[in-house]
Amino acid sequence: AQSVSQHNHHVILSEAASLELGCNYSYGGTVNLFWYVQYPGQHLQLLLKYFSGDPLVKGIKGFEAEFIKSKFSFNLRKPSVQWSDTAEYFCAVSGNNRLAFGKGNQVVVIP
């Protein structure tokens, strides 16, 4: 079964700072990788996804992620965060049609 590890569960940073959230996965087969965002009190929304091709994928709201196969990683980045990026971010891996989530990163952006 697939599994996902996310580090630094709580991240606090100021507006305009850069954000990078780590994600490592384990799965023996072909994986699809995702980052979901959950704003306070809301449902999960897809930020970006990787299936194949260019390992650098761009998502909504200025987010991007890089798939590094040799490191089993899919780190999320944003060069300059805004207060509205305060949310919980979940990395997820899909294998055998089941989506498994990491523990999430709680990101708080201070104005």
Next chain:
Amino acid sequence: AAGVIQSPRHLIKEKRETATLKCYPISRHDTVYWYQQGPGQDPQFLISFYEKMQSDKGSIPDRFSAQQFSDYHSELNMSSLELGDSALYFCASSFRGSGANVLTFGAGSRLTVL
């Protein structure tokens, strides 16, 4: 386009009662998933259905059951509710036939067990 619709959005029950949550997937989506997210936790996969048949089973308690109907909507039935069942229950749907299994999540049903 309409997204995944879940009802009710909020539900309050007492211990040992039963609850039913409903999920209406996006039109033409053939797969429905149920996830449970406890307070401060990551979503945990419960069960999924593909073309009205159970396709995968995760950490769903024996007290829970689910099914997908002919119109592709799904219901999660929870009996003998316990305090620990208080959580946000997400339904998601996808079109597996596209070969790229991207889940779209509903807004969730928040169950509180008193």
